[in-house]
Amino acid sequence: MAPGDKGPQGGSRAAQPDHESGAAVADFVMVTMLVSFIFVGLMQLGLFLHTRNTLIASAAEGARMGARADASPADGQARARELISEQLSSRYAESVDVGSEIQGGVRVIVVRVSAPAPIIGPFGPSRGLSVTARAFAEAQ
Structure with a gap:
């Protein structure tokens, strides 16, 4: 009207x-x-993706460090822990495992990182993050 x-x-x-x-x-x-x-929700997603990408990059750098001819896999583990502690927190670097595998006849250094998922409030994934990185060992 x-x-x-x-x-x-x-x-x-x-x-x-x-x-x-x-x-x-x-x-x-x-x-x-x-x-x-x-x-x-968007902040939660952003924090989760940032943490995941940081863990992936740190594990990859640790695998490359451990695969160098003048380094050992333990050096790669230490490097991955150092990077994760610097960029996130030391609680995310508590479970960093390193090993070697043979894939296609080539020795590969494998770094596995398991970390808690970052959570804002009651939202987010119920389990933690687990990432794996591999690098060909220079000394075959």
Whole structure:
């Protein structure tokens, strides 16, 4: 209705009680909560991906270090722990395992990292992260 139009009982619309007073406040609260949950979810995803990518890069660097001709696999393990501790936290570097395998007739250094998943609130994966990196050993 346009302003000044008569309502169904013949009175003006301005004289009738407004049944939607306060609806803007309720809408604002509901939309704000929805946007907040989406923001927290995106922060959770970003933190998880950052942690995962950092663990992958650190494990790969550790595998390359352990595969050098003048280094041992234990050097690669130490390098991976050092990088993870510097970039994330020492609690993420507690489970760094190194070993060697033969793949296709070539000796390969393998670094495995298991770490807790970063969680904001009750959201996030229920199990931790596990990444593996491999590098061909220079000394065959």
